[in-house]
Amino acid sequence: MKKKIVLTLGIISIIIFASGITYSIFNSNASLTTTDQNIAKFIFDAKEVSNINLPLQNLLPGESNRHLFQVSSIEENTSSEVDISYQIIIKTYHFIPLEINLYQEIDEDKILVLTCDETYSRNDANELVCNAPINRLLRAESNLHEYSLEILFPTEYNDEIYTGLVDYISLEIKSWQEI
Amino acid sequence: MKNIKKYIILILIITGIGIAFSLTVTFAKYVKNIFWEYNLKTKEFYFSSPELDIKSKDNVNNSWDEDLVYFTITNSLNDELITTYDIDYEASCEVVGDLKDYAECQISDSSGSLSSYQSCVNNLEDGTDVSDFTKSECELGGYNWAYQKSTKELYFEIIKNDPEYELGTITVDIEVKSTFPYTKTLKGIFTLYPQKIEDNLIIDYENYDYEGALILSNIESEEVCLNISWDLEKYLLDEKIDLYNTYEVDEEGYLKSINLNIMPYSSLEIKFIKKTSEELIKNDILIEKCE
Numbered sequence: 001m002k003k004k005i006v007l008t009l010g011i012i013s014i015i016i017f018a019s020g021i022t023y024s025i026f027n028s029n030a031s032l033t034t035t036d037q038n039i040a041k042f043i044f045d046a047k048e049v050s051n052i053n054l055p056l057q058n059l060l061p062g063e064s065n066r067h068l069f070q071v072s073s074i075e076e077n078t079s080s081e082v083d084i085s086y087q088i089i090i091k092t093y094h095f096i097p098l099e100i101n102l103y104q105e106i107d108e109d110k111i112l113v114l115t116c117d118e119t120y121s122r123n124d125a126n127e128l129v130c131n132a133p134i135n136r137l138l139r140a141e142s143n144l145h146e147y148s149l150e151i152l153f154p155t156e157y158n159d160e161i162y163t164g165l166v167d168y169i170s171l172e173i174k175s176w177q178e179i
Numbered sequence: 180m181k182n183i184k185k186y187i188i189l190i191l192i193i194t195g196i197g198i199a200f201s202l203t204v205t206f207a208k209y210v211k212n213i214f215w216e217y218n219l220k221t222k223e224f225y226f227s228s229p230e231l232d233i234k235s236k237d238n239v240n241n242s243w244d245e246d247l248v249y250f251t252i253t254n255s256l257n258d259e260l261i262t263t264y265d266i267d268y269e270a271s272c273e274v275v276g277d278l279k280d281y282a283e284c285q286i287s288d289s290s291g292s293l294s295s296y297q298s299c300v301n302n303l304e305d306g307t308d309v310s311d312f313t314k315s316e317c318e319l320g321g322y323n324w325a326y327q328k329s330t331k332e333l334y335f336e337i338i339k340n341d342p343e344y345e346l347g348t349i350t351v352d353i354e355v356k357s358t359f360p361y362t363k364t365l366k367g368i369f370t371l372y373p374q375k376i377e378d379n380l381i382i383d384y385e386n387y388d389y390e391g392a393l394i395l396s397n398i399e400s401e402e403v404c405l406n407i408s409w410d411l412e413k414y415l416l417d418e419k420i421d422l423y424n425t426y427e428v429d430e431e432g433y434l435k436s437i438n439l440n441i442m443p444y445s446s447l448e449i450k451f452i453k454k455t456s457e458e459l460i461k462n463d464i465l466i467e468k469c470e
């Protein structure tokens with residue numbers, strides 16, 4: 001009995017409410033604008049200041065070469081907006097007994113960063129791998145670091161056995177964003 | 180039912196943390212690597228001498244006339260391998276052996292420099308004389324502007340302490356050391372057998388790759404008869420039996436001595452085949468006048 005009453009009430013309610021409903025839909029468009037979304041810039045650059053290639057092809061004992069380069073977080077007046085860490089890595093076979101010194105030049109001062117010699121270990125390719133300490137370019141500070149790579153062929157290595165030797169030096173600068 | 184509630188709460192917490200991380204912290208970062216590579220090479224060095232070597236080289240003069248003894252130093256190994264920079268050197272000589280107290284050695288240049296230089300080479304072989312061409316003339320003409328061999332002739336002189344003293348075989352050590360930019364020491368031993376005219380007979384020796392020659396010159400108006408024998412371990416005679424008056428052979432049939440005549444004012448060359456790489460020297464040949 002209860003079921004019948006509920007069923008009847010339900011049908012009546014549906015008829016009443018359904019008869020007053022319209023299926024038309026109002027559509028409305030509104031254009032919204034948002035402020036520009038900025039992504040922090042990562043700018044890291046390294047430039048050779050001097051040309052190193054020719055003098056290293058014809059080395060004689062007592063000769064030296066100074067190669068200047070810069071690392072910076074500025075490019076065309078735009079600075080990096082993140083802190084950057086970087087590391088300079090020198091690799092060489094060291095067949096030629098060269099003295100390889102890396103200096104950081106700050107104003108008139110030269111700070112020895114590393115001397116790439118046999119105290120460093122060799123990799124699987126038998127390259128002597130000299131890792132400089134990690135340095136940072138902070139967005140809030142000076143954004144240019146100057147370095148000089150000085151290569152000296154010491155005069156004491158003037159025996160004939162040191163003639164006609166072939167070697168190479170690679171200079172790798174790895175940089176990454178500080179988080 | 181309790182377990183389901185637990186799981187729902189856990190899922191909500193994890194989802195909340197994930198959303199919080201993704202909206203606040205990022206693990207992505209920028210990286211950039213820069214790489215430069217430089218090739219290195221030390222210069223070649225071709226300081227050498229035909230008469231000298233790192234391991235002392237023997238030089239024999241079988242008919243030294245007590246005059247100057249020459250030798251050369253150079254900045255090259257051949258036409259292609261030429262040193263491209265100046266080489267400074269020091270040279271010294273010393274009489275060694277039994278005669279060191281009776282004579283001393285003086286060298287022409289105790290120090291000096293082998294200068295490198297470039298000139299034009301006619302690689303086109305078109306008959307043009309390019310020797311006076313400047314670098315630009317040379318290159319514009321399509322010729323080679325190249326480094327040239329630089330050679331210096333040095334000599335030493337034996338000074339007798341007593342001018343009347345007759346020197347025998349004298350041995351001289353020569354040392355030439357490059358001092359800049361690379362060091363290399365070249366050494367040589369010169370054994371000088373004085374040329375002697377015995378009863379107007381001049382005896383000389385020549386050495387070739389596989390042969391040695393004994394050259395006998397009769398500078399008198401009379402015929403000279405000689406007995407000649409040699410070290411059979413080192414030499415075999417290049418036979419010309421018709422030249423000899425008589426000869427002797429060993430057990431294996433090789434000539435071991437000969438007897439011959441040399442006509443007045445004439446020379447005779449007797450060739451020996453070398454059994455070793457050693458040079459034919461005076462001590463290996465015995466020359467006696469016929470009795």
